[in-house]
Structure formats: C-alpha cells, structure tokens
Amino acid sequence: MKKTRILIIEDNEDIRESTTEILELAGYEVFQAHNGRIGIDVATAHLPDIILCDIMMPELDGYSVLYMLNKHPKTAAIPFIFLTAKAERIDMRKGMEMGADDYLTKPFDDVELLNAIEIRLSKKDRLQRFYSQSLDKLSNLLSGTSGIEELQKLIADRKVRTVKKRQVIYYEGDDVIGIYLVLSGRVKTVKMSIDGRELLTGIYTTDDYVGIPALLSHEEYSETAEALEDSTICLLPKEMVEELLNKFPEVTKQFIHILSNNLLDREEQLLQLAYHSVRKRMAEVLIRLCRQEKPAQIQYLKISRDDLAAMAGMATETVSRILSDFRDEQILDKKGNQIVVLDETRLQNVKN
Secondary structure, eight states: OOOOEEEEEOSOHHHHHHHHHHHHHTTOEEEEESSHHHHHHHHHHHOOSEEEEESSOSSSOHHHHHHHHHHSHHHHTSOEEEEEEGGGGGGHHHHHHHTOOEEEEESOOHHHHHHHHHHHHHHHHHHHHHHHHHHHHHHHHTTTOTTHHHHHHHHHTSOEEEEOTTOEEEOTTOOOOEEEEEEESOEEEEEEOTTSOEEEEEEEOTTOEESHHHHHHTSOOSSEEEESSSEEEEEEEHHHHHHHHHHOHHHHHHHHHHHHHHHHHHHHHHHHHHHSOHHHHHHHHHHHHHHHSOOOSSEEEOOOHHHHHHHHTSOHHHHHHHHHHHHHTTSEEEETTEEEESOHHHHHTOOO
C-alpha cells in the first residue's frame, strides 16, 4: 500500500527533524526542504498529499510558497498547513484568505500535529465527493454542450477551500481573480453605504457562482463576499474562465443566464425596498430564504438578525420587533439561533 506523502518546509533544522521523526514513526513518507524555493521544487517533483510550511523563511516566505503552488494545476489542490509562531497568529487571516487549509502554532506536540494532518486528509476525501455531486449538476446545466467537459476539468483540477463562518472571501474593490463555486454552506455578498450601513445583496448556496458580474464586466469586485456559515468553495481563476468562455459560447450563455436571474432578483429587492412596508419587506426576505431551503411544511432558517436587517434594509431593532409580532401571530417561532417558519402561506399574504 502506498504511503501518504508529507512535505515539510521549515528552515529551523531542529523543528524540521523532530517533526519528520514523529511523522515517520506514524507511517508517513516524509520529504524535507530548508527554504521556500527548494520546497516548491520538491512539491512539484514529488506531489505530496499534504504540505506543512513555516511562514518566516529565507529565499521565499510561506505566503510566497503558497502563492506559487496555487498557480500550478498539479500542486494547487494539495492541502496546505502553515507552521506559525505565536506572534504570527494575527497574520494568519492573510494565509487563510490566500487558500491555506489550517495552521499549527509552534511549539506543537505529537497529538496536535497528527490530529491536524488526519483531519485535513479526511476532509480532502470528503471534499472529493462534493466535486462529483457538483459536477453531476453542472452536467445537467450544460448537457449537450461541448464545453461541459472543459468546465468539469477546470473545476476538478482546482483546490477546494474551507472558509469559516464570517470569513471574508474577497472585499469590495479588490481586483478580480476569478469566480467562486459554492460546494457547500452559504455565502453572502454585501455593499456598504456611504453612512456605513450594510446592504445584503445576495445569498449563495450549493452550486451557485459568486463574482460573475465583476468577471464579465472586467471591473473590480463591486461587493464583499463573506461566509454565512462554515462553507467549502472552489476558485475558478479569471484567466481560465475567460479562456473557457471565449472558446465555448454556449457556456458563456449559461453564465449570462445566471447573471440575468441575479439582476432580476436585485431589481425585485430594490422595488421591495422602495414600495413595501417594513413588515412586508421582512416577510418577503423570509420567503426568499425559505425558497433556498429544501421544500418542507416547516422551514428552519439559520440567519442572524443583523443579516436579516441588511437584507431588508432596516434597523436590527425593527427586525426584532417584526419577528416578535410574527411570533405572536404564530407565523413563526424562534428556537435557539434558528427562525422556524410555521406558516409560509400566511407569510406570503402579509399586507403591505
């Protein structure tokens, strides 16, 4: 049976050797590199199953290593764990946003090390199933087109990234690096008004694409994208997507179709903000959320009051008051951090 391969990129010889010893005793095949540049060469040559990488190193730091590996299709999907000193923990947001899968704070013990590796490898196996499910649905979306195989290959070659609840995927004004496919969980997009208020412009769930308008318009991201809950996403790089769209017009039509539906939803949202009472607007938001869930007599919606306020364009206090009124009318209930919609029909019939 082939051993799992692990690459350690660490300039501190004591840490590198002791970590290697622990992993070899656990049955892993281990490769070593004492700086970032050599680490990239070893990763490209041996294609390990997982990479452990220090941040502060000569030649290339850990961020540069991750950036370079993400540019190459053969190494982009390899799980990547940063090894970081306690003082560097505040910088880990940068690493996670770049696509790192996890980090270990030095000094770590044997159990922490082995647990982090086993958890990451098990997640890698589970995420491969997300790929197959998503690709099946893409096949239905683009059935009969010559571009489906290219789109499938583009997605299958990319790294699945786990994002934690409230983690920002990209900020409004960032340069477009591609579009994101949501494989599991939920992602929201928001815009900030001049006076600092947040308007929630969209919620994306499994098999939805985030960032299409910016890519097609060749402009910066016009919104901030943030995970509403722990989610898995896949980045489809700008250059690869544009090449695919130029080569297969039928795929372009499907993305335009998705964009058109998003624009219609935004138009409806703006009309509601302009003409509906706060009570009616909250009812419309809850109905929209219900439609994103699986059909059921009773809907369980996990969303914060702040996000509801951003979706409906009202103050959080107003949301609390309206939800309290709906609960008194037995239209909905509240269980923990979930809103339970008891009667969707009455919610739809709320007067303006």
